[in-house]
Amino acid sequence: MMDGFLITSLVVLSLAILGCLYRLIKGPSMNDRIIALDTIGILLLSMIAVLCMLFRTQVYFDIILLIGILTFIGTTALARYIERGDVIERDEPNR
């Protein structure tokens, strides 16, 4: 019964990722694409958590943390790039 719930939620999550993919491809502005990428990362993270429960293993927990960190850093870097034109601010002494 537990496995039935888990497989159903895997199907629902992959449909949600397909919906985000539509917005990622079509999105009118660049920020729409960033939001869609962020949501895809978060949904992927939860899919991996469901897989951990389905296989009764603990080896994928590291991947959960890794995808969370990579999603956050990617979203932050892309948003800063769109807002200011560069990711890391340099010191400019003649300003």
Next chain:
Amino acid sequence: MNAMSQIGEFLIGLIVLLGSVLGALSAFGLIRLPDVYLRSHAATKSATLGVLLILAGAFLYFTFYLDHVSAKLLLGIVFVFITAPVAGHLNGRAAYRSGVSLWEKSVADDLKPALKQERERKQAQEKAEG
């Protein structure tokens, strides 16, 4: 004891299913809503809640059924809970400052006069400094 453990499995499965349905709702909002800002409202909040529910379900399952209290899962819950709203906020600010237009039926834009005031003040300051 056996019935108790079956009820517990049912509840954890229900929590996980609820979390995935919330994720699907956020994707639905991402498709249907008309504007970057409204879309970020859908994507940030409900996707975060869905992930929190799924990770909490996984934590409960591993704690009670596999006898493994996982600190990594707790760390993942805390990390997603902190960073997802920050990422949404940064993205909304970048969208506004790079000039993505609002929906034409939006009724209020409080940031526009504030930004204009700040720009005028900065210009006056630069003029006063020479």
